[in-house]
Amino acid sequence: MKNTEYDFESVVDRKDTDCLKWDLFDDEVPMWVADMDFKVAPQIQKAIQKRANHPIYGYTIVPDELFEAYINWWDSNYNLKMSREDMAYSTGVMPSISSMIRCLTDENDEILIQSPVYHVFYYVIEDNNRKVLENELIYEDGVYKIDFDDLDEKLSRVKLMILCNPQNPVGKIWSEEELSRISELCKKHDVILIADEIHCDLTDPGVKYNPFEVNDNVIRCISPSKSFNIAGFQSSVVHTINNELLEKIKTQMHVDSSDSCNVFAAAAVIAAYNESGEWLSQLKKVIYRNKQIVKDFLAAELPVIKLVECDATYLLWLDCSAIDVNSKILSEFLRSNQGLFLSAGIDFGECGDNFLRMNIACPEKLLIDGLQRLKGGIISLNNIKQF
Numbered sequence: 465m466k467n468t469e470y471d472f473e474s475v476v477d478r479k480d481t482d483c484l485k486w487d488l489f490d491d492e493v494p495m496w497v498a499d500m501d502f503k504v505a506p507q508i509q510k511a512i513q514k515r516a517n518h519p520i521y522g523y524t525i526v527p528d529e530l531f532e533a534y535i536n537w538w539d540s541n542y543n544l545k546m547s548r549e550d551m552a553y554s555t556g557v558m559p560s561i562s563s564m565i566r567c568l569t570d571e572n573d574e575i576l577i578q579s580p581v582y583h584v585f586y587y588v589i590e591d592n593n594r595k596v597l598e599n600e601l602i603y604e605d606g607v608y609k610i611d612f613d614d615l616d617e618k619l620s621r622v623k624l625m626i627l628c629n630p631q632n633p634v635g636k637i638w639s640e641e642e643l644s645r646i647s648e649l650c651k652k653h654d655v656i657l658i659a660d661e662i663h664c665d666l667t668d669p670g671v672k673y674n675p676f677e678v679n680d681n682v683i684r685c686i687s688p689s690k691s692f693n694i695a696g697f698q699s700s701v702v703h704t705i706n707n708e709l710l711e712k713i714k715t716q717m718h719v720d721s722s723d724s725c726n727v728f729a730a731a732a733v734i735a736a737y738n739e740s741g742e743w744l745s746q747l748k749k750v751i752y753r754n755k756q757i758v759k760d761f762l763a764a765e766l767p768v769i770k771l772v773e774c775d776a777t778y779l780l781w782l783d784c785s786a787i788d789v790n791s792k793i794l795s796e797f798l799r800s801n802q803g804l805f806l807s808a809g810i811d812f813g814e815c816g817d818n819f820l821r822m823n824i825a826c827p828e829k830l831l832i833d834g835l836q837r838l839k840g841g842i843i844s845l846n847n848i849k850q851f
């Protein structure tokens with residue numbers, strides 16, 4: 465996209481940088497893991513270079529300026545007021561959720577999630593010897609909805625629910641009404657809710673994000689890592705107005721050593737929130753444009769795959785039910801046949817098995833390459849199926 469002061473069009477070679485996305489295989493277009501193939505805002509790179517110029521990289525403290533950056537960002541973008549004393553620093557959303565699972569539930573407890581959902585929710589629950597309880601989303605006429613009767617029943621069995629808003633992988637921003645119904649049910653059953661809001665800034669341009677309400681039962685996990693492509697700094701914040709809960713979480717995160725800040729993280733976060741808002745606005749337009757490209761391409765060239773309409777994240781959820789091949793086989797076929805790596809829907813829960821997840825946070829040239837490979841793969845698959 466031209467006419468912006470930022471470059472979202474150049475394809476940056478990420479190979480040989482120990483990059484999880486690009487350094488697995490040669491000649492592969494990876495459109496799976498949730499990071500972006502865009503250069504960060506120049507303000508962030510400058511802040512890192514400034515810190516790197518100082519030649520000592522010892523242990524570091526979390527500066528108040530980092531918390532102030534979060535507070536101002538959430539106040540000005542979402543009109544949500546946070547106080548410094550209600551926040552704790554963590555080395556990432558998943559490390560903090562893992563610590564919360566350990567200090568707020570017991571072994572063998574069930575923990576509620578809404579599937580299909582970010583696959584690491586499953587691992588973090590099971591790795592901590594807890595059990596996943598799924599409140600499956602209802603998929604009807606291409607739209608995802610919450611099954612509130614099932615949620616009501618299942619919340620009576622748990623102490624903890626993990627909500628994903630916006631939802632990864634379906635890309636949905638839950639409405640104010642849906643969020644307040646969830647909140648009421650959590651209060652009714654005395655359930656603590658973790659709101660993972662890591663994708664909240666990545667909405668379609670002009671679309672409003674609805675944060676979960678602030679109340680005593682809610683712990684919010686927030687981070688600029690997705691929005692500003694700085695996940696490699698491993699940094700996030702936990703927020704709750706329930707001081708008793710926060711103290712427990714802080715103690716557990718300390719036990720788990722997941723509360724310390726690496727030497728570059730604070731500089732990146734502060735430059736992102738305080739100086740890179742305009743970059744994010746431009747990025748959102750590019751992602752929205754990419755979404756339209758995928759939508760038009762599928763409609764014109766590959767109508768067997770349907771795009772699930774979404775208003776947030778750069779992760780597209782592709783309905784492949786008409787292809788009649790399970791998602792693991794389909795994703796492995798696309799990878800071996802075309803060098804295109806998309807996530808298999810089943811990774812996000814059994815109910816995701818008819819889907820593929822496609823990360824479109826990349827320059828247009830790469831996106832077109834990925835789409836052509838997708839088409840080539842489906843044509844090859846059909847040829848094979850005919851014999």
Ligand SMILES: Cc1ncc(COP(=O)(O)O)c(C=O)c1O
Pocket residue numbers: 498555556557558559582628632660662663687689695698699700
């Ligand atoms: C919903 C969700 N939560 C958490 C994470 C990971 O967060 P972190 O890297 O801070 O642990 C991701 C990454 O894709 C995600 O999609």
